[in-house]
Amino acid sequence: MGLGFSFLIACALILGVLLGVEVLGLNYLFAVIIPYLAFGVFFFGFIAKILKWARSPVPFRIPTTCGQQKSLPWIKQNKIDNPSSKAGVVARMALEVLLFRSLFKNTKADLHEGGKLTYQWEKWLWLFGLIFHWSFFLVIVRHLRFFLDPVPGFIRILENVDGFFHVDLQALYLTGFGLLLAVTFLFLRRVVIPQVRYVSLAADYFPLFVLFTIAATGILMRYFSRVDVVAIKELAMGLVTFSPTVPEGISVLFYIHIFMVSTLLAYFPFSKLMHMGGIFMSPTRNMANNNRAERHINPWNPVVEVHTYEAYEDEFREKMAAVGLPLEKELSKDEAAATKA
Amino acid sequence: MKNRNVIIGLAIFVVLITIPFWYGAGKESKAPELSLDTPAIQALDEKKCIEDTEFMRSNHMELLNDWKVQVVREGNRIYVAEDGKEYLMSLQNTCLECHSNKEEFCDACHDYSGVEPNCWTCHVEPEEVK
Numbered sequence: 118m119g120l121g122f123s124f125l126i127a128c129a130l131i132l133g134v135l136l137g138v139e140v141l142g143l144n145y146l147f148a149v150i151i152p153y154l155a156f157g158v159f160f161f162g163f164i165a166k167i168l169k170w171a172r173s174p175v176p177f178r179i180p181t182t183c184g185q186q187k188s189l190p191w192i193k194q195n196k197i198d199n200p201s202s203k204a205g206v207v208a209r210m211a212l213e214v215l216l217f218r219s220l221f222k223n224t225k226a227d228l229h230e231g232g233k234l235t236y237q238w239e240k241w242l243w244l245f246g247l248i249f250h251w252s253f254f255l256v257i258v259r260h261l262r263f264f265l266d267p268v269p270g271f272i273r274i275l276e277n278v279d280g281f282f283h284v285d286l287q288a289l290y291l292t293g294f295g296l297l298l299a300v301t302f303l304f305l306r307r308v309v310i311p312q313v314r315y316v317s318l319a320a321d322y323f324p325l326f327v328l329f330t331i332a333a334t335g336i337l338m339r340y341f342s343r344v345d346v347v348a349i350k351e352l353a354m355g356l357v358t359f360s361p362t363v364p365e366g367i368s369v370l371f372y373i374h375i376f377m378v379s380t381l382l383a384y385f386p387f388s389k390l391m392h393m394g395g396i397f398m399s400p401t402r403n404m405a406n407n408n409r410a411e412r413h414i415n416p417w418n419p420v421v422e423v424h425t426y427e428a429y430e431d432e433f434r435e436k437m438a439a440v441g442l443p444l445e446k447e448l449s450k451d452e453a454a455a456t457k458a
Numbered sequence: 459m460k461n462r463n464v465i466i467g468l469a470i471f472v473v474l475i476t477i478p479f480w481y482g483a484g485k486e487s488k489a490p491e492l493s494l495d496t497p498a499i500q501a502l503d504e505k506k507c508i509e510d511t512e513f514m515r516s517n518h519m520e521l522l523n524d525w526k527v528q529v530v531r532e533g534n535r536i537y538v539a540e541d542g543k544e545y546l547m548s549l550q551n552t553c554l555e556c557h558s559n560k561e562e563f564c565d566a567c568h569d570y571s572g573v574e575p576n577c578w579t580c581h582v583e584p585e586e587v588k
């Protein structure tokens with residue numbers, strides 16, 4: 118259900134561009150207006166979402182950890198899995214964000230004959246997840262060459278490294294193909310594994326279709342059906358300097374590419390893709406486990422009236438003394454005299 | 459404490475995501491004017507590239523690729539263009555014969571679009587020929 122639905126939406130979007138650009142000639146709409154709107158939605162939507170999340174209260178430290186916490190000096194602490202200091206939290210977060218450390222612990226459960234349950238390491242999701250995200254990131258960094266003039270040196274260096282392999286004369290960007298490959302894997306995983314398919318919704322397939330289309334049109338443009346890159350850079354520079362122009366002769370493939378990017382941007386703040394910002398706000402990842410070392414007071418605890426033992430004894434000291442109950446603070450001499458009298 | 463971290467995080471996000479908008483702020487960016495002012499092109503009756511300009515702009519790397527394959531693998535050195543004209547398939551002796559102002563032509567365009575063909579580590583640039 119979700120699969121078919123997302124597929125139809127993705128096809129409708131592509132057809133919409135073909136129709137809009139090829140038949141109706143709405144080039145300005147697709148090359149300027151929609152990208153601006155999409156960027157605006159992404160930019161403000163992202164910030165709004167983060168601020169909303171930041172306002173939700175996190176009263177206590179939530180240590181879901183898988184290592185020994187800081188304890189007596191002779192018990193070895195797992196400083197990264199169960200950090201007690203800020204540095205440990207930063208290290209744990211960095212490893213999570215850059216290497217997907219918790220996904221590395223992914224296991225696959227199998228039921229065997231006789232009701233035996235086994236767990237085994239399952240590294241493919243981690244591997245392709247990592248390839249996907251890193252490729253995506255590096256492709257975007259490389260794309261800055263369309264948006265920056267002059268092109269800064271580090272992008273050149275990245276291009277040379279990423280394009281180390283050449284096919285005939287042309288640099289073949291590994292990350293471009295890595296992206297396409299990984300998206301395909303992540304999609305097949307959802308379709309082929311029955312349990313994963315069961316929990317997959319339209320919102321899981323849709324971003325994959327969009328990303329697939331972006332990567333596929335990008336690769337088509339670079340290696341198969343050439344586009345006028347200089348004209349596209351003029352367009353991109355026009356957008357970022359707020360003096361947009363739409364040069365002639367840009368292939369419709371590019372319009373599909375940029376429209377799908379716009380779709381992705383506009384969809385981003387309202388979807389699971391917000392995990393990009395959300396990861397940093399995960400209470401189980403971003404807090405040191407120092408519950409036993411420091412007192413954390415729930416900020417919205419109501420003020421409770423308490424009657425401490427001290428106050429209680431002050432109130433009833435004389436009566437207590439009279440019946441011979443033990444006191445923490447003895448009666449003063451005058452009081453004692455008064456009681457006896 | 460928590461709020462401070464959120465603000466810092468968002469500030470980093472905003473700065474990074476808007477790089478293209480502030481990187482060249484105030485500067486005007488223009489596609490390079492390509493100079494066709496070379497003796498070989500001046501001498502042409504009709505100022506036309508091997509194939510039509512549109513095609514050359516987007517597909518010259520494919521063309522060069524075909525040339526290289528033809529020459530190196532098939533041993534065929536003559537290219538017949540769409541309009542029937544014949545050219546020797548050579549990077550140095552054909553393309554750069556006409557476009558001998560490599561810096562104002564090939565390089566200007568490649569710098570603008572951020573590509574760096576590595577051809578010149580083996581092939582000879584026009585200046586070096588002189």
Ligand code: HEM
Nearest residue numbers: 256260263290292293296331332335336338339349353378
């Ligand atoms: C989500 C963001 C984007 C992704 C994931 C993406 C992905 C890709 C990929 C994988 C390629 C193949 C070549 C390579 O590996 O570099 C490509 C090419 C291309 N992309 Fe994108 N793209 C994105 C955004 C954009 C935007 C905003 C533009 C507008 C300027 C753009 C313009 C192009 C062009 C012109 C090419 C062809 C480059 C060439 O022929 O060398 N892309 N894209």
